[in-house]
Amino acid sequence: MFDSVGVIGTGAMGSAVARLMHDAQPDGKLLLSNRTREKAERLADTLCACVSTNEEIAKTCGLIVLAVKPQMMQTVLSALQPLFFARRDRFVLVTMAAGLTCGTIRQLAGGSYPVIRIMPNTPITVGAGVVSYCAEGATDAELEAFTKLLKGAGTLDPLPESMIDAASAIAGCGPAFVDLFLEALADGAVACGLPRDKALLYAAQTVEGAAKTARLTGEHPGRLKDVVCSPAGSTIQGVRALERGGFRSAVMEAVIAAYEKNLALKKGE
Ligand SMILES: NC(=O)c1ccc[n+]([C@@H]2O[C@H](COP(=O)([O-])OP(=O)(O)OC[C@H]3O[C@@H](n4cnc5c(N)ncnc54)[C@H](OP(=O)(O)O)[C@@H]3O)[C@@H](O)[C@H]2O)c1
Numbered sequence: 001m002f003d004s005v006g007v008i009g010t011g012a013m014g015s016a017v018a019r020l021m022h023d024a025q026p027d028g029k030l031l032l033s034n035r036t037r038e039k040a041e042r043l044a045d046t047l048c049a050c051v052s053t054n055e056e057i058a059k060t061c062g063l064i065v066l067a068v069k070p071q072m073m074q075t076v077l078s079a080l081q082p083l084f085f086a087r088r089d090r091f092v093l094v095t096m097a098a099g100l101t102c103g104t105i106r107q108l109a110g111g112s113y114p115v116i117r118i119m120p121n122t123p124i125t126v127g128a129g130v131v132s133y134c135a136e137g138a139t140d141a142e143l144e145a146f147t148k149l150l151k152g153a154g155t156l157d158p159l160p161e162s163m164i165d166a167a168s169a170i171a172g173c174g175p176a177f178v179d180l181f182l183e184a185l186a187d188g189a190v191a192c193g194l195p196r197d198k199a200l201l202y203a204a205q206t207v208e209g210a211a212k213t214a215r216l217t218g219e220h221p222g223r224l225k226d227v228v229c230s231p232a233g234s235t236i237q238g239v240r241a242l243e244r245g246g247f248r249s250a251v252m253e254a255v256i257a258a259y260e261k262n263l264a265l266k267k268g269e
Helices: 012-024 037-047 054-060 070-086 102-109 122-126 140-149 161-172 174-191 196-217 221-228 234-244 247-266
Strands: 004-008 029-033 063-066 092-095 115-119 129-136 154-158
Touching: 004 012, 004 054, 012 029, 012 037, 012 063, 012 122, 012 140, 029 037, 029 054, 054 070, 063 070, 070 102, 092 102, 092 140, 102 115, 102 129, 115 140, 115 161, 122 129, 129 140, 129 161, 161 174, 161 247, 174 196, 174 247, 196 221, 234 247
Parallel strands: 004 029, 004 063, 063 092, 092 115, 129 154
Antiparallel strands: 115 129
C-alpha cells in the first residue's frame, strides 16, 4: 500500500517507530531525516535505510511520519507546505505529537491531507507498548496497512480523538511513573539488605508479573491486591504505609497533571 515510508525526526520515538516499520517490512523503502544528520545516519546504518531530508520525504513518500516535538511541528510543517501542495499523488501524514490534533496537523500542513494520529509509548521498543490511534481522512485500507506496519509495537487500539489526551497521560507518560515506582521498590529492598542488581530485577519482574496477571485474568487490581494481603500479614502493613504516604492520590494526580499539560499544549501554552 505505501511504496515508501519517511520518518522526520529520528529521536527516541521516531527511531522506535522506524525500527518497527522496518521489521514489519524489511524490503520496504524507508527514508530517515533528522535535524542532526548523524543521528539519522546511525539509525539508517542499522536498518539499511536511506538518509534523506525533510524536503525529499515530503515530496516522495506515501507515508510520512512526523516524529518531532510538538513545539517544532509548526516550523517543520510550514517549510514543507509548498511541497505537499505541489504533489499530485496521495500521501498520508502520521503524527505522534502530544496535544496536537489531526485538525491542527492538517492546518499546519496547509491542506486536508489524510492524517493518522498515534499515541505510542516507550515500551513499543520491546514489543510491549500501547499505541492508541485515530485518523482524519485516511481510508480503512490505509489504516489497516499502517497498523500492519506497527504490529510489533504491542497493543494497537483505535480511540476517539477526544480521548487521546487522556490515553497519552496514562500510556505515553505512564512508563516514567512506573519507572519511579520501580526505582523506589528497589531502593526499599536495598535498604533491607538486597544487592542493587537483584533488587532491580525483582522489582521489574514483580511489576511485570502483577501487570500481566491483571491483564490476562481480567480481575480488578483491588481484588488481586486483596488476595496477597493475608490477615495480620506483612503485605497489608506495606499497603497501610503506602496509603499513609498518599500513594494512590499521588498517582492519580500525576496522570491528571500530565493530562492538563496535554490540554495546555493543544492551546499552544
Ligand atoms: N518520548 C515519549 O515517550 C513519547 C510518547 C508519545 C509521544 N511522543 C511524541 O513523539 C514525538 C517525538 O518525541 P521524542 O521523545 O522522540 O523526542 P526526541 O527524542 O527529542 O526526538 C525529536 C527528534 O526530532 C528532531 N528534529 C527536531 N527538529 C527537526 C527538524 N526541523 N527536522 C528534522 N528533525 C528534527 C530532533 O533532532 P536533533 O537530534 O537535532 O535534536 C530529534 O532527534 C513528540 O511529538 C512527542 O510528543 C513521545
